[in-house]
Amino acid sequence: MIQSIFRPGAIRIALLAALVSLAASVSVNAQIKTTKLSDSVHMLRGKGGNIAVSIGGDGVIMVDDQFAPASTAIADAIRAIDGRPIRFVINTHWHGDHTGGNKNFNALGATIVAHDNVRAEMIGRWFKDANGGFVDSNALPKITFSDRISFHLNGETVEIIKVPAAHTDGDAIVHFTGSDVLHMGDVFFNGLYSYFDGSSGGRFDGMIDALGIGLKISGPKTKIVPGHGGLADRGALKRHRDRLMIIRERTAEALAKGVSLDDFLASRPTRDLEDDFGAGYKVMAAEKFLSLVYADLKKAE
């Protein structure tokens, strides 16, 4: 999740500044809350993106690793469940609140795995210093994939599936098929507006499509780990997707009528959804989210 960056201009600097400030804000108190989701899969929550871990005879597979300052607390939380080695970290996308611990977990022996575009984004702007050299190549994914990749570990198949460009152009969702746990990455914020990062190829229509893929994969008992927010189920995922579809319809309608952004916002087009969206949706103000959607759909016209 990257907040407060909605102007396309100067986005790179703003993005880095936001990531750095977010990273600094968690260094003081990195507490991790662990929730057991199946015999082998747990959800870990802290200050960055939600983490899922599978732990079993083949070791530990993690999905995302939050910020670097939290790595010790995260590793301790995993060891508290089981002391087996962390073998793989899967990044759902490149944002620093999901990949900030890559270098630290690589140092603990983990291999980083992500979509091709995640590695490319990291090389392109996150891991290059002012002189164009790599800041730290150990933080980069060592294994990348294009459409999907499967792991056969800890007694189940773990499917990592690239979705259409949504939150970024490198989003993957991770399905622990035996445990029936689905990690949606930042394609899904539970109880929050879903931000999409246009500077990384994120697209609003892709968000809706990617949420639809999550809905297809999941069943009534699937435990769904959102990128941010609490544990969800298929019903919550569907409600979220449906709200985004309503927002899409209303925004497209305004664009078709030639309504300006200011007038569109002034009409408070999501007023009737505010209670349903919950308090979390006011954290990232409706106006900012609607501005993003308006600009994205206008671009596609």
Ligand SMILES: [Zn+2]
């Ligand atoms: Zn993100």
